[in-house]
Amino acid sequence: MQENRSYDSYFGQLHYEGQPLSEAEPGTGNPDPRNPLKPPIVPFHQVTLCANADLGHSWNESHREYDGGAMDGFTAVNAIPDDPTGARSMGSYDQTELPYFASVLGPTYPNRMYLLAGTSFGHITNDFPPAGGWTQPTIFDSLDAAHISWKLYAASFPFAILFHTVSSEAATHVFPISQYYADAKAGTLPQVTYIEPQYLGGPNTEGDEHPVANIQVGQRFVYGVVKALEDSPNWGDSAMFLTYDEHGGFYDHVPSPKAPIPDSIPPMRQPGDVQAKFNHYGVRVPVIVISPWAKPHFVSHTINDHTSILKFIEARFSLPTLTARDAAANDMTEFFNFSSPAFATPPKLAKPGITPCWAQDVNVQLGAGDSSQLAAGDRVSITFDETLNLSPSRASIQLSDHDGTIATVDTTNAMFTVDASGTVLTISLTGPPAVSTAGRAAGVQFPATIIGERGVNNPQGAHWDLTQSPDLIVSPGANR
Numbered sequence: 001m002q003e004n005r006s007y008d009s010y011f012g013q014l015h016y017e018g019q020p021l022s023e024a025e026p027g028t029g030n031p032d033p034r035n036p037l038k039p040p041i042v043p044f045h046q047v048t049l050c051a052n053a054d055l056g057h058s059w060n061e062s063h064r065e066y067d068g069g070a071m072d073g074f075t076a077v078n079a080i081p082d083d084p085t086g087a088r089s090m091g092s093y094d095q096t097e098l099p100y101f102a103s104v105l106g107p108t109y110p111n112r113m114y115l116l117a118g119t120s121f122g123h124i125t126n127d128f129p130p131a132g133g134w135t136q137p138t139i140f141d142s143l144d145a146a147h148i149s150w151k152l153y154a155a156s157f158p159f160a161i162l163f164h165t166v167s168s169e170a171a172t173h174v175f176p177i178s179q180y181y182a183d184a185k186a187g188t189l190p191q192v193t194y195i196e197p198q199y200l201g202g203p204n205t206e207g208d209e210h211p212v213a214n215i216q217v218g219q220r221f222v223y224g225v226v227k228a229l230e231d232s233p234n235w236g237d238s239a240m241f242l243t244y245d246e247h248g249g250f251y252d253h254v255p256s257p258k259a260p261i262p263d264s265i266p267p268m269r270q271p272g273d274v275q276a277k278f279n280h281y282g283v284r285v286p287v288i289v290i291s292p293w294a295k296p297h298f299v300s301h302t303i304n305d306h307t308s309i310l311k312f313i314e315a316r317f318s319l320p321t322l323t324a325r326d327a328a329a330n331d332m333t334e335f336f337n338f339s340s341p342a343f344a345t346p347p348k349l350a351k352p353g354i355t356p357c358w359a360q361d362v363n364v365q366l367g368a369g370d371s372s373q374l375a376a377g378d379r380v381s382i383t384f385d386e387t388l389n390l391s392p393s394r395a396s397i398q399l400s401d402h403d404g405t406i407a408t409v410d411t412t413n414a415m416f417t418v419d420a421s422g423t424v425l426t427i428s429l430t431g432p433p434a435v436s437t438a439g440r441a442a443g444v445q446f447p448a449t450i451i452g453e454r455g456v457n458n459p460q461g462a463h464w465d466l467t468q469s470p471d472l473i474v475s476p477g478a479n480r
Contacts, residue, residue: 004248012092046091055249069255102282118322119262133164149190153180187233230346247283262325
């Protein structure tokens with residue numbers, strides 16, 4: 001399961017690209033939040049691989065976007081100073097860059113809970129469990145009871161481990177993604193496999209497709225997972241479901257239909273939250289079935305959601321259902337023709353290319369005391385190990401010391417230039433940076449070489465050596 005893409009944001013143009021059974025995305029769009037009397041903001045071909053900012057997809061924001069089924073609140077919810085029309089919510093990709101609904105009009109955690117437990121047991125936000133993990137029964141409990149083998153392969157810290165059953169059995173059931181590739185190659189995959197992507201990192205390393213991550217990095221990860229299965233001795237009797245947890249704030253034109261309430265646990269609303277129940281599916285998201293037995297060129301017009309994948313597993317292994325939601329779910333068998341495998345020999349897939357994006361927020365770690373000594377005329381040059389699409393007009397740099405001092409440098413106190421190769425970024429201070437002692441910014445290492453040069457008027461000297469700690473830290477998105 002990947003992250004935060006609506007059906008229209010990825011498949012809005014599928015109708016015109018060889019799949020006429022996929023409903024065409026209308027051109028009516030959403031109102032211009034600056035002035036509703038102006039022409040609407042209509043869907044368009046998005047060519048930017050990394051969004052300039054995350055989009056609204058909380059419980060409240062998702063309900064505002066849904067707007068009683070009008071599906072016209074996406075631009076208003078996502079209007080920000082850098083995108084005053086909220087247009088980034090209306091873009092879609094096609095094959096030059098690259099009906100199934102999320103389970104709830106809300107963010108990541110509740111939707112992933114539905115995939116594993118058939119309910120979010122009241123949760124409507126990305127809140128963490130008590131010590132020991134959530135004890136809500138999951139599909140993994142059902143598999144254990146029936147002696148069905150299962151493994152969770154994760155490219156980073158896995159969401160599923162927040163459940164007690166998974167965390168208590170991690171030693172025998174939770175493995176790094178490298179083990180998936182090894183098991184697939186050896187033909188020793190378990191009966192049920194659950195795969196989680198790289199959730200955190202810079203735009204050019206995060207693999208879950210969550211804004212502002214580069215979607216091509218996520219698609220490269222998906223390619224590797226799919227190809228490993230297609231090349232595996234397990235291919236002949238396998239079925240893979242690729243989907244996205246929720247829409248992530250991206251527009252979709254199809255209203256979310258009514259859904260069975262999963263259980264008696266109401267939403268854990270706080271004052272000011274939208275007054276709604278768990279009686280609606282979320283915004284439509286992509287789903288793809290990959291199997292020798294999948295029907296070629298098939299588009300389902302049956303309502304499915306994340307609990308439909310549960311229902312498929314439950315039907316396959318004669319397991320009991322977990323809640324009223326998966327009990328009423330479609331089992332997705334309409335995607336298959338089990339009498340004849342159309343893809344006994346899997347199709348050849350082209351390995352996706354990656355055009356790196358500019359990381360808007362980066363953190364360069366210096367030696368102790370260097371940040372507080374910065375002055376006008378100082379320069380920092382960063383040579384990236386790969387070509388990036390750098391955007392100097394949007395640059396924001398954090399220079400942090402080992403002692404926790406952080407200096408923020410942006411276009412108000414520095415000039416940013418990029419050389420012709422697109423790999424060398426030079427930051428020239430025009431004024432003193434804003435200095436704080438908030439501690440080192442969170443992030444992950446990005447390969448780079450960093451050189452500092454003092455300005456002629458800086459008493460600390462003409463040069464200082466940053467090669468002792470050449471970390472370029474790309475801060476993760478805050479709204480997950």
